Amino acid sequence: MSPLGDSPAERAAGLRSELERHNHAYYVLDAPTVPDAEYDRLFRALQELEAEHPELLTPDSPTQRVGGAPVPELHPVRHAVPMLSIRTETDITAAGALAFDARVRNALGLGAEDAPIEYGAELKFDGLAISLRYEQGALVRAATRGDGETGEDVTHNIRTMRQIPLRLSGLAPAVLEVRGEIYMRRDDFDALNARQAETGGKTFVNPRNAAAGAVRQLDPAIAARRPLSFFAYGLGEVVGWALPPSHWDVLNELARAGLPVCEHRARVAGPEALAAFHERIATLRPSLPYDIDGVVYKVDRLDLQRQLGFVTREPRWAVAHKYPAEEAVTRLLGIEVQVGRTGALTPVARLEPVFVGGVTVTNATLHNQDEIDRKDVRVGDFVIVRRAGDVIPEVVGPIARKEEVSRFDLLKEYPVCPVCGSHVVRGEDEAVARCTGGLFCPAQRKQALWHFASRRAMDIEGLGDKLLDQLVDLGLVKSPADLYSLDEACLAGLERMGQKSAENLRAAIERSKDTTLARFVYSLGIRNVGEATAKDLARHFGKLEALLAADEEALQRVPDVGPVVAASIRQFFLEEHNVQVVEALRQAGVHWPDLAPSAPVAGPLLGKTLVLTGTLPTLSRDEAKALIEQSGGKVAGSVSKKTDFLVAGAEAGSKLDKALALGITVLDEDALNQLLSE
Numbered sequence: 183m184s185p186l187g188d189s190p191a192e193r194a195a196g197l198r199s200e201l202e203r204h205n206h207a208y209y210v211l212d213a214p215t216v217p218d219a220e221y222d223r224l225f226r227a228l229q230e231l232e233a234e235h236p237e238l239l240t241p242d243s244p245t246q247r248v249g250g251a252p253v254p255e256l257h258p259v260r261h262a263v264p265m266l267s268i269r270t271e272t273d274i275t276a277a278g279a280l281a282f283d284a285r286v287r288n289a290l291g292l293g294a295e296d297a298p299i300e301y302g303a304e305l306k307f308d309g310l311a312i313s314l315r316y317e318q319g320a321l322v323r324a325a326t327r328g329d330g331e332t333g334e335d336v337t338h339n340i341r342t343m344r345q346i347p348l349r350l351s352g353l354a355p356a357v358l359e360v361r362g363e364i365y366m367r368r369d370d371f372d373a374l375n376a377r378q379a380e381t382g383g384k385t386f387v388n389p390r391n392a393a394a395g396a397v398r399q400l401d402p403a404i405a406a407r408r409p410l411s412f413f414a415y416g417l418g419e420v421v422g423w424a425l426p427p428s429h430w431d432v433l434n435e436l437a438r439a440g441l442p443v444c445e446h447r448a449r450v451a452g453p454e455a456l457a458a459f460h461e462r463i464a465t466l467r468p469s470l471p472y473d474i475d476g477v478v479y480k481v482d483r484l485d486l487q488r489q490l491g492f493v494t495r496e497p498r499w500a501v502a503h504k505y506p507a508e509e510a511v512t513r514l515l516g517i518e519v520q521v522g523r524t525g526a527l528t529p530v531a532r533l534e535p536v537f538v539g540g541v542t543v544t545n546a547t548l549h550n551q552d553e554i555d556r557k558d559v560r561v562g563d564f565v566i567v568r569r570a571g572d573v574i575p576e577v578v579g580p581i582a583r584k585e586e587v588s589r590f591d592l593l594k595e596y597p598v599c600p601v602c603g604s605h606v607v608r609g610e611d612e613a614v615a616r617c618t619g620g621l622f623c624p625a626q627r628k629q630a631l632w633h634f635a636s637r638r639a640m641d642i643e644g645l646g647d648k649l650l651d652q653l654v655d656l657g658l659v660k661s662p663a664d665l666y667s668l669d670e671a672c673l674a675g676l677e678r679m680g681q682k683s684a685e686n687l688r689a690a691i692e693r694s695k696d697t698t699l700a701r702f703v704y705s706l707g708i709r710n711v712g713e714a715t716a717k718d719l720a721r722h723f724g725k726l727e728a729l730l731a732a733d734e735e736a737l738q739r740v741p742d743v744g745p746v747v748a749a750s751i752r753q754f755f756l757e758e759h760n761v762q763v764v765e766a767l768r769q770a771g772v773h774w775p776d777l778a779p780s781a782p783v784a785g786p787l788l789g790k791t792l793v794l795t796g797t798l799p800t801l802s803r804d805e806a807k808a809l810i811e812q813s814g815g816k817v818a819g820s821v822s823k824k825t826d827f828l829v830a831g832a833e834a835g836s837k838l839d840k841a842l843a844l845g846i847t848v849l850d851e852d853a854l855n856q857l858l859s860e
């Protein structure tokens with residue numbers, strides 16, 4: 183900080199450079215140097231000083247970034263040095279780099295014996311070009327590219343971008359025009375769109391459109407709320423600065439002066455190294471936080487650049503080497519649904535085939551009904567399709583509508599599951615619609631069988647995923663009931679199955695017939711019915727018939743069963759297909775002892791709900807659970823207001839925090855034992 187004896191002008195200058203330094207550390211280097219409060223303090227000190235001495239106020243003061251008045255229109259700006267475009271190498275294989283190098287060598291009259299040429303290799307950002315004019319180190323104008331000769335004055339908006347210094351650090355030539363790309367990061371774009379959707383504003387189709395719209399705003403207050411970023415990649419007019427010898431050095435100097443320069447760049451020699459860069463960045467591309475549509479190669483030595491010059495409006499010394507586009511426009515021919523392993527119905531777009539992300543795409547996900555509504559995508563629309571990396575292609579949104587058709591309504595189009603004909607339901611507050619034919623639906627078969635056979639359900643030892651896959655794929659098992667008619671010969675015929683294992687498996691299947699009502703209910707895989715709820719249901723109703731007959735009101739009388747759980751149980755048993763499977767299982771010989779309904783188990787923990795967390799010193803989780811249940815208590819999976827005790831062992835995590843927050847009594851193993859023996 184400046185000593186107090188300094189003049190107001192000196193203090194203002196000191197505060198400005200300090201604020202600019204912190205700003206740069208925060209917004210460009212992503213490495214904050216002071217706490218926010220300290221920044222705010224300096225900022226306010228400068229504001230006060232400027233208020234006391236209005237003559238000291240300069241346009242490059244950090245206090246002047248926001249608060250400018252809207253402009254009535256965007257004024258044209260003639261570029262002192264035209265903003266060129268780059269030739270695009272359309273061959274996206276390594277040959278693209280070789281062809282460029284060959285052209286450059288040829289133009290320079292170099293032979294095979296001459297040394298390889300040095301290039302700067304960098305990213306081709308997918309945003310919009312901007313020219314920043316600094317005079318004596320202060321930002322005086324920012325202009326868009328326009329037609330290359332004349333752009334538009336967007337200074338009022340660019341000033342709001344914290345990444346762009348209003349004053350360069352240690353560099354103040356008469357004129358320095360910095361050229362670069364304004365872009366929007368994908369995470370910033372997603373957040374912006376979410377905000378827009380929430381406030382009923384318009385959402386944007388991609389980061390580039392969002393960035394372009396923000397830059398051309400008339401009101402800088404709006405632009406200031408759009409999260410823009412910037413990378414410098416070159417120069418325009420320069421007066422009074424001795425240029426460094428190479429492009430590489432130019433970018434280094436710009437970075438030193440406080441401008442953002444992308445870290446993913448390389449200085450390489452020869453075409454093979456260019457091709458290697460192209461390949462390396464292709465792998466990096468999906469994980470970059472912003473979109474790129476290729477890489478750019480530039481002859482590094484500025485004297486060679488001058489020697490090479492231009493053809494029409496493109497420099498001979500630079501080329502863009504593309505990647506397959508991640509987005510393309512095509513027509514939405516129809517909307518179908520896919521049924522997933524858990525019964526979720528996902529709307530899928532059927533598309534006019536389009537080449538995007540390096541492959542031909544004919545289907546893309548529309549995620550769910552809410553997304554379709556939010557984007558207002560309709561059959562027949564021209565839509566943007568995106569496929570980045572290996573992710574599933576998705577429909578981003580419509581860009582043009584040729585005919586007015588009504589909105590797609592999944593539940594109306596698909597009242598029943600397209601795979602099995604069971605009813606489709608969508609729970610309140612749920613984004614996803616689901617098929618209710620869990621036990622019957624072929625799409626859910628593997629998942630249902632796996633759950634049915636699992637240890638805590640029917641406990642069929644030796645019936646793993648691999649075997650289940652074979653049984654289903656060979657058509658031997660369609661529903662859980664079919665498991666009981668598999669004979670040994672049939673099992674022995676499967677891959678990786680000897681006579682002995684077939685015998686064991688057959689015996690395990692047979693053994694599983696002798697079960698409990700709780701296990702049986704749990705094994706049905708009813709949505710929202712876990713082990714604890716299955717036990718509650720069994721205890722409350724005693725007999726399967728009573729459970730089958732229970733309506734939602736009756737179901738909600740079971741402790742811990744609320745409207746959501748009651749609705750999924752009811753939906754499950756209302757689906758005739760599921761009841762048929764339950765019947766078939768009983769016919770196959772699955773049985774359990776009936777219980778007296780709600781027979782109160784006597785014991786010290788009667789009516790108490792406990793939750794287990796962490797590792798207990800001697801008892802395993804299952805042992806603790808069994809002891810609690812024998813004493814009339816119930817073990818739930820998560821802590822809630824209804825929890826009576828939390829039993830916590832070593833390395834207890836968030837459950838312990840939650841229990842403490844709710845004021846629930848926490849027990850260790852000793853305390854639990856004491857309770858049990860009371």
Ligand code: IVH
Nearest residue numbers: 266267268304305306307310311415478497
């Ligand atoms: S250099 C004389 N470098 O691509 C060369 N341009 O057709 C002038 N772009 O819209 C441009 N990344 O905004 C250069 N690393 C990069 C670039 C880049 C993206 C854009 C530029 C312009 C287009 C050039």
